Amino acid sequence: MKIESTFKIKKGLAEMLKGGVIMDVVNAEQAVIAEKSGAVAVMALERIPADIRAEGGVARMSSVETIQEVIDSVSIPVMAKARIGHFVEAQMLESLGIDFIDESEVLTPADDKNHIYKHDIKTPFVNGATDIGEACRRIGEGAAMIRTKGEAGTGNVIEAVKHMRSMTDGINKIKTSDQNELMSLAKEIRAPFDVVKDIHELGKLPVVNFAAGGIATPADAALMMQLGCDGVFVGSGIFKSGDPKERAEAIVIATTNYNDPEKLIEVSKNLGEPMVGINIDDLDEAEKLAKRGW
């Protein structure tokens, strides 16, 4: 007897990615560099977030050709992004044989009220969350993995830190609440009761939680790991830097050895120029991607 794509199996793949680095790539060449540098998975994109931010316009699911090219070039899991609420893009990614779908605020949302009902799609989903309520809503819809919604394409880690701290506070609040208080708490944070109850019993999120958005250096990756993340996504930080291969390897080693400052110093030497960052205060409210998601 074999049963495919149960929630345990979807969640299980995320468990296997723990302690690892997932890298944004736009073609086969970058995907191979990522795999050889020790990435646990790659995110196949048409444009990396820094370019989406710079160029503007509507950002959609990557072209089928780009995704296929990346799938064919590596043996590690391949992820791809669908627009928030765009369940047809998700169905197409499922059909393409993608290993994980990121329902992502980095793309232009397709629905201003609803996210995708993720239980019906065989492929597991990762969703961004700025706080515990948002994480619970996404898990309720079927997300098998959560990530912070740090401002993608800025090379500035402050928003990811903010989300992770807020997530930890939210989990602690649920953990330490009396069970009689859980329904009221669920109402307050606009979260499905069952997920809140699960967190109360487990003392942690029922799925893996990664850091994403603005991670540009080995120190950034280690910071997010010390704050309690299970692993990191690095987007523009690698292929917008001076020496992508060196930086990719350094971030991978830093993510494993996040508690070892000597190791962090060693891998941070001779890395070349990091990506040029953007101060969050310089962004208009309308330019903040983390606001996308309901």
Add this chain to the structure above:
Amino acid sequence: MKTGVLALQGSFYDHVQSLELIGQDYVLIKDTADLPGVNSLILPGGESTSMIKIQENNDLFSGLKKLIESGIPTLGTCAGLILLAKDVIDGETSLGVLNTVVERNAYGRQNQSFEGLVDLMGNKEMYCFIRAPKILSYEDSVSPIATIENDVVGVIENNIVGLSFHPELTNDNLYLDWLSSFLKDGVNVRSL
């Protein structure tokens, strides 16, 4: 008695949870300096390419290989099996201490990943196969200990056990009892 759990990347905390359930002391292994005093080993699931790359930085696998060859009980699950195998199709041989040929991701991509009913040493339990490696063949010194339908999905050779699947995500009593005695005494396996 301390079990070393390879902790470069992957589901090592799930194995730690199994060890806590059976009251077994453990240490996380990231560096050669973590190896002294370890007298059994677990190599977890994750991405084998990633683990191989990370250990190049400190050459952890040469120390690990010596330790396994000294005869201590060693369990590898999924990516852990790939690290142990002598021959890897679509991947790289690393530790190469288990006389089997395995093929990476041979059960398909994530959409084909499944929970399946495994016959593990005569008992049946549902276990997770996640982009799992397939055991294509093995030498006479290797015995099968787990099957699903017509496939061998678990083998033992002396002190080394390799499984294609993830018992640490199920932690049923049969597995935990077996793990407990295997880590203490090494070979303790009924053949099929």
